[in-house]
Amino acid sequence: MHPFAISPANDAAKAIAAHALDPELAFIAGGTDLIGLMKDRAVLPERLLDINGLPNMARIEALPGGGVRIGALARMSDVAADTEVRRRFPVVAEALLFSASGQLRNMASIGGNIMQRTRCAYFRDETDGRCNKRRPGSGCAALHGLNRNHAIFGWSESCVATNPSDLAVALAAMDALVIVRGKAGERQIPLTDFHRLPGGAPERDNVLDRGDLIVAIEVPASVEARASHYLKVRDRASYEFALVSAAAAVATDGGRISAARLAMGGVAHKPWRLTAAETGLRGISLADVDGLRSAIATSFVDARPLAHNAFKVELAQRVALRALQTAGARL
């Protein structure tokens, strides 16, 4: 790795001020994404501020009314093992357990998980000059390259990569809030607005500014949350990014769907919520497979597959259907 300086932070306000002032400074928590990016020379910060010692940021709190508040420094494995998270939001626990490996889950923080760079193999490749994320304006090698793993929704000519976070997909389905402290105090960002589509600025993965520190993620209670499920389809049985994944949650009334939530991973630069399908699913019986399939299909009319990933359009609909059915079986 390149030479850098490191210092422990013990005060959040000072850490935020330092990050706001110093463009060459990066926060480090678990480090599992940042250290990999530094080894790939994709990011080269001159100074690291170790935020692991910041107080009261690793707690997992069951909130009155059925939600949970997860401190940004809580580790993936601790959140996945938490009894209340598993009971109230099985989709969140499952998304975490299908992520990375046991060793990485012990290290990686929740805040860092949603900060993972949206990336593809061309982004990681040090030798290929064409990546608008690495070098803005250099072009996109994946757009007309090998793009089997890439996006089918929301991509631009500048970037066709997908976001790697499984957790973010589950949190998008649950309408989670990212609690951020910045120069002007604390604010809440809906998870679905946290990550960006590439547009003309694919080097920006999310809406955070300099001096912003994620302090927690809040998952609000919902009637659908307990009947929820995360389904991940990948090329290997374990320890692999999603080809396609789905977070589903459902509630019924008199045997018919009263509310459904569907979000997908592996299909876009950010977690992709199937809002048209969610609306169309209302009133349909969970036993009416053709009806479920038709409702889900309404969210795929605007899919734009690339040369090598047309299979994802069909696969994603099947994954969404099976995730919804498995969630429904938990009612």
Added chain:
Amino acid sequence: MSETPKFGGAADDKTRSGSSSAKSRVEVVSVNLTVNGQPRTMTIEPRTTLLDALRENLALTGTKKACDRGECGACTVHIDGRRVLSCMTLAAMQEGNRIATIEGLEQNGVLHPLQSAFIEHDGFQCGFCTSGQIMSGVAIIVEAKAGWPSAASADVRTPFTLADLSRAEIRERMSGNLCRCACYPNIVDAVAEVVARS
């Protein structure tokens, strides 16, 4: 807001524009930690991984460097009792931490039961992944005893106990440790035997 954070050996470098001078000197930090029960002090560059510090500064070469990218698990060690990848961890962030490596597993000259089980079940050929496999295997039994579910668990909503640690569970939980000799069935046998005796 008061002063900005101090950065180790660069703390006296107040000029933010002086990046070239910062680059021209070698930053070093001193770290106190416990390795296999022994207090140790290391003077290292901030960019040194825990893996490199263990091997190069402390001469503990049982922990292996293979991919150096968090992909293979060969460098698995325990920090404060939890299995982690030492190649994806900075040594400078380990102040006060308790590290355990494969060298610390035996007690009074007696191998850990999982080390013996790896020999008994022929759980390795070339041996390069073995210390990582064993450090991971020891940890998954602790994790299962603590009630942690996995992606192989039937239902995350229900309690998990050591009795649920099936071969499928072991395979899933060990998936972060690759073996290019493909000793996987024998590795699972070794872990399963220790689970059965636990």
